[in-house]
Amino acid sequence: MGDVGALPPNLDALVSNPGYATWKGPYIRDDFTSGGADSYFKVDAWGQPYQYTGGVTIVSTGSGSSITRQLAASTNALLSNTVSAVVVDLDRTPPGATYADSVQVLLSYPDGVGGTTTAVGIPGQDGYVQFTGIPIGLHRMQVVYLPTGDTMTQLVSVDPGRDAYVDVILPMEVWSALNGGCGVPSPMVLRPNGPGSLTNLTTNGCGANWQCVSEVTPDEDVTRVTRASNKFATDVYAIEDPTDTTCIIDSVEVECRARHEKKKGKVKPTVFINGTEYNAPEQKLSKTYANYRYAWVNNPATGAGWTWNDITSLQAGVRIKGQNANFPAYCTQVTVEVYMH
CATH class of the missing domain: 2.60.120 (Jelly Rolls)
Incomplete structure (x- = not known):
């Protein structure tokens, strides 16, 4: 899911690419299971195929009754999380109303159909920016200071059902320098x-x-x-x-x-x-x-x-x-x- 941005359509997609350019599997190996076959992971302890059709549950029927296991609390917990960030300069000064449009935040993540999409956010005057609908995984965030094009890049880890927060500190005094000084140390x-x-x-x-x-x-x-x-x-x-x-x-x-x-x-x-x-x-x-x-x-x-x-x-x-x-x-x-x- 972190590579593709979507749940696998079936268990075969864990070992064979169903056609996604961002697929980086195989995601499961059978080297140490009985038989060592690439398909053995798809059967339960009684030798019956697991029932899985792309949702957040998987079912074993080999015992004579259905045993259902939940992979996550919901689909949204895997595919629709929130990433927020606060951008300040080296002096911990946010952009403020005057310079709020001087910085841009880009978050790149898999789009669920084999490609990558990039969401663009402009922080508010307090430096706060938020992205919604983000799948789990390790995604690239870029912070661009537009007047010079200087760019910071870092990875953001998004866990299932948990909002991610990033504290971004630019490696220079940008907005504090523009605001000048008043003879008292800041902060x-x-x-x-x-x-x-x-x-x-x-x-x-x-x-x-x-x-x-x-x-x-x-x-x-x-x-x-x-x-x-x-x-x-x-x-x-x-x-x-x-x-x-x-x-x-x-x-x-x-x-x-x-x-x-x-x-x-x-x-x-x-x-x-x-x-x-x-x-x-x-x-x-x-x-x-x-x-x-x-x-x-x-x-x-x-x-x-x-x-x-x-x-x-x-x-x-x-x-x-x-x-x-x-x-x-x-x-x-x-x-x-x-x-x-």
Whole structure:
């Protein structure tokens, strides 16, 4: 499916190309099965042919009754997933309203009929772009800075029924350089310094929730907040007041350093404004700690550009979930980064 973008029409298509230019099989070998024949994999333990006609179920009838096995939750879980990305420059500045059309994102994937298609996306002013209807597999993503034609290429892994997220950092200061400077280092980094309005995660190694995520250098599993459930829950924290400045704010980014314990977990950087929680798109966690970030170009409560009064009253945090009660997800650090010029 990752090569063709479609389910095999029958079991023969696993060993013989049914006519797809992107087919890269054979995908199954019988070297160690009884008889070693190329067709032996198509029969069950009783020597009867499996019943498979191209869907997500396969049936064995050799035992005298039908034994059905599901290959995936649904066809859409294999063939129609979502890939999203956030594009920022080396200074973590998104393109903004002025330069939103200066970058293009191309995602290439098999079209299901033997060829390859390329979807083209233009990120919004916050750098966010999304593609839907993507089959599972390893697909090529290209990010093109249009004024110069400079191109970044990376591979995106799309798993069954799971949205893929890509954090794209251009290897140069593009938009931050165009915006100039205001005499204050950008970004301005602010950290949690007190409890916020939402305290729904469990502490580990610390007294208060905000103390688990406020360190300058991440201490990983020494102090952390935990979510031992497959349902999302949110912590938000009061943050340090910004330094006095007349700089114009380009964006506000929340960065969460997090991981999962076993196989599954997701995170959403979060801001909390005037009693309302605003979450970034969910991102899949890895088993080792990594930074998960999202930048808001505008205040999501007002739709207008950020003001320094907004930053002074801002709460920020993390919305996270694990796999289950035995295999939690963890967050060890939260920071707010204010980009400005």
